[in-house]
Amino acid sequence: MKFIISKNKLSIYKKLLISFIGSIITLILVLSSLLFYNYTSSTTNMVKDMNVNILSKISYSTVHMDNLAKNFIQSLSLNNQIISFANNNHEDILTISSAIRTLGALTIPNTYIHSAYVYNRTIDTFIATPNDTFYNSSEFFDQDLITLLNRAAEGQKVQNLYPIPRQIANADGSHTSYTNVYTYILFDAIGEDNFTNAIILNVDADWLRLTISALDKKMSSKDSNIMILDDNGNVVSDPSPNKFMDNMLDQSFIHKILDSTESSGSLIDQVQNNKVLVSYVSSDTLKWKFLSITPYDTVFSSVNRNTFITIIFCLIVMLLGVIFAILASRKLYQPIGRLTYRIKQKWNPQDNPDKISDEFSFLSNAFEGMMDHAKLLETLKRESTPLLKTNYLKNVITGHITPSLEAFNAKEPEFHIDVNFDHKLFLFLLKIDHFQAFTSKFNEKDRALYMYGIANIAREATSKHYHVEVIETGADQITVLADLTSTPEGHDVYEQFQRIAADIQRHTEHFFKINLSITLGYVIESADQIKHIYDDTVMLSMYRMTLGHGSIITPDVLQEIHQSALVLPAAKSKQLIDALKLGNGDAAKEAYRDIIRAAEHASYDHMISTIIYLSFTIYQSLHHIVDGAQSKLNSISLGFLNHVTALETLAEIETTFFELFDEIIVLKNGAKDKKKNEIVNTAIQIIHESYRDKNLSLTSCAESLNLSSVYLGKLFRSTTGKSVAEYIVNVRMEQMKYYLEETNLQINEILDNCGIEKSNYFYTTFKKYFGVSLTEYRLKIVKTNQNHHSM
Known part of the structure; x- marks a missing residue:
């Protein structure tokens, strides 16, 4: 269809085209700028928060x-043998020896301890580990400590x-x-300036450094550097041990x-002419500063990459937008042109069609479309009222909104809320x-339907007695608010709601x-x-861990909780680790039960702390429990950590721990069998290499392997079916057979070459092994050789 295009029409087309292109370019520039700014800000904040989180965990490790x-x-200061030596007024070798043995026995199991000393100032004597001996102060290898003690004696x-x-000097024989x-x-209790004895413990800085390194590798970027400073700016921990005690x-x-007076924070600065992001956390306990130094380029490498991608994307979108603007302008203009042509066809010839304004027709059509759109939005609003009501109530419960009487009166006609926030309410959670x-x-989708069905059951069961609102406040949680206006005076609320809860559980199941x-x-x-009660109820719901699934939890459970601080079970956890090292799974499980029994009447936070501590202790000790098979250990430990975090009750957690213990025992038994085979193969190699030695025996083999002869004998027989002595005789007899058949050596020379002494025992053994006497065997060989030559 052809229609007239006037100058006005051309101006409308140009306006549409310019408007489209301008809008598209402006929108792209604004959105890309906002995207870049938000991405930069979020990346910086994410790195800062991540670093502060890591440093907080490291701070916890140092406090631990x-x-x-x-x-x-x-504990050393309470040990009788240690105190007996520390307070002795004269050198008593028995007291010193007993104290040295006790000190060594107590320090050896603790891997974080480098050494420990006890100083008796009266007799000027130290006892020290790990060399387990005693020194006069003038002969003591740690003279830096002597200086510290002298300063204390002088009142400093x-x-x-x-x-x-x-840094302490190591005792003689150390490789560093x-x-x-x-x-x-x-x-001691007399005071620092007039002390009579002192107990000194040296914690290995590498233990803390390796712990920090393990946390850092799991949680931070590979380019981050974690260091700890004291309040004088000295390095007390760094990935490089050489920087220890460097002043920064x-x-x-x-x-x-x-x-800074802040407990944590971040800043951007220059380090060796490189821009870095520095995050820090302070420890009130140790007065140390924990620093994470991340190169600025590392933080913003992804931002720079995404900036380039965003620019390319914007250019492509802009090009497509220009094409779209041209096509859309033409497309939008066509109805206007057709409508104008039709209107002009209806005008009388004597009328001037140029007086008709095309814009009015276009605006009229546009206005009608907007009205239709407004009606559609109104319909959508009516349909979304339940969702808006749920969101409003959720915000009220979680404290994002504090409802007043005026606010309630404003919302009630819109949402038809069935409870009044000025009345007494009761809150419970599913x-x-x-x-x-x-x-x-x-x-x-199915989970949403199930949650909707459970909410309906809760609403029906509660609405028989109270006005009620049911709100989904979590992926696995529904909150019920009941209006207690209709509750009679003196009525036991908890008794009524226990019946309602049981009814909800029964119908849901x-x-x-x-x-x-x-x-x-x-x-x-x-x-x-409301928010305070909601938070308390959520915390109360955590005691499902001890009460189990399907429980109805009331505030009475808190009366059984011991409010005193729970001491982390270091002794029991060591007992558990020792049981695993010995391959005793039943003892490990019993130790675990003792730990949980001590924690199950503590607060929820204490229970969780105990489980986390126990998990971390087992993880840290795995490589001590089972030598080798590191990849298998990592697989077991990571699978355990991923699984245990999703468990809901102590029974589930116990089952998971016990499965871990069983896997460790299986792996440990496999490692033992491999070690036994290596020992037996080495013993066989020694026998084949040393059979000429007349002193070769079970005892000499055991000494070569640094084992007891009884253990080697049992292990060798269980593996080969023969004793070591029998195996030596077999090897020697086979060698004698070779010399008799392949050489012309005299019998005495053969015996020397085979490590055998000439005796009646030898002749008896030879006949038993070959079935004939030595003389008969040689005659048989001579006869065989003669027959061979005659042929």
Whole structure:
């Protein structure tokens, strides 16, 4: 169809085209700028938060090290043998020997300890590990410690039970001259300036450095550098041991961090002319600063890459937008042209069609479309009211909104809320048991339907007695708010809601085959208590861990909780590790049960801390429990850590720990069999190489292998079916057979070559082995050779 195109029409087309292109370019520039700014900000904040999180965990590790060291040194101060030596007024070799043995026995199991000393100032004598001997102070290899003790004796301040970073000279025979340690000194009760004895513990700085390195590798970028500084700017831990005790005050950012009153933070500065992001966390316990130094280029490498990608993408979108603008402008203009042509066809010839404004027709059509769109939006709004109501109630419960009477009156007509926030309310929670299995069994859509069905069951069961609102407040959690206005005075609220909870559990299990744990919270007296009560109820629901699945949890459970601080079970965990080292799975399981029994009546936080501590202790000790098979150990430990975090009850956690113990025992038994085979093969090699030695025996083989002869004898017989002596005789007899048949040596020479002494025992053994006497065997050989030559 042809139609007239006037100048006005051309101007409209140009305006449309320019508007489209301008809008597209402006939109792309604004969105790309916002995207770049948000991505840069989020990347920086993410790295800062990640670094601060890592440093907080490392700070916890150092505080844990500090607690271990303090507890250990204080335990030494209570040991009878140690105190007997420390307070002795004369040198008693029996007292000293007993104290040395005790000190060595106590320090050896603790891998974080480098050495420990006990100093008796009265007799000027030290006892020390790891060489387990005693010294006069003038002969003591750690003269730096002597200086510290002399300063304390002179009244100068020497911190008691505080880690002092220093380098100590190693005792003779060590492969290194110095070791980096943190020294703890415990003076006796008389006082530092007039002490009579002191107990000194040197914690190996490499133990803390390796612990930090393990956390850093798992959680941070490979280019980050973690270091710890004391309040004087000295390095007390660094990935490079050579930087230990280096002073960092020449770096400007160190002064900023040391002068900061904030417990944590981040800053950007220059280090060796390189721009870096420095995050830090302070430790109130140790007065140390924990620093993470990340190259700025590492942080923003992904930003730069995405900037380039964004620019290319924007250019492509802009090009496509220009093409679209041209096509869209033409497309939009065509209806206007057709409409204008039709209108002009209806005008009388004497009328001037140029007076008709094309813009009015276009705007009229556009306005009608907008009205239709507004009606559609109104319809969508009515359909989305339940979702908006749920979001509003969720914000009220979680504290994002504090409802007032005015706000409630404004929202009630729109949402038809069935509870009044000015009345007394009761809050309880429904939690899906075995949630991990639930999520793996059903997709997201099905899970939403099940949650909707459970919410309806909760609403029906509660609405028989109260006005109620049911809100989904988590992926596995539903919150129920009941209005207590209709509750009679003196009525036991918890008794009523226990019946309601049991009813909800029964119907949910019947219709959906899903188990629920229900937590009955507290009465809400006023609207400003809602968030506090919700948070307390959520925390109360965590005690499903001890009560188990399908439980109805009430605040009464808190009365059985011991509020005193729970001491981490270091002794029991060591007992557990020792049992695993010995391959005794039953003892390990019993030790685990003792640990959990001690923790199950503590608070939820203490229970979780105990389980995390136990998991970390087992993980740290795996390579000590089983030698070799590192890849298999890593697979077992990582699978365990991934699984245990999703468990909901102590029973599930116990099962998972026991499965871990069983896998470790199996792996350990396999390693033992491999070691036994290596020992037997080495013994056989020794026999074949040394059969000429007349002194070769079980005892000599055991000495070569640094084993007891009894153990080697049992191991050799169980593996080969023969004793070592029988195997030596067999080897020697086979060699004698070779010399008799292949050489013309005299019998005495053959015996010497085979390591055999000429005796009646030899002749008896020969006849038993070959079935004939030596003379008969030689005649047989001569006869065989004659027959061979005659042929």
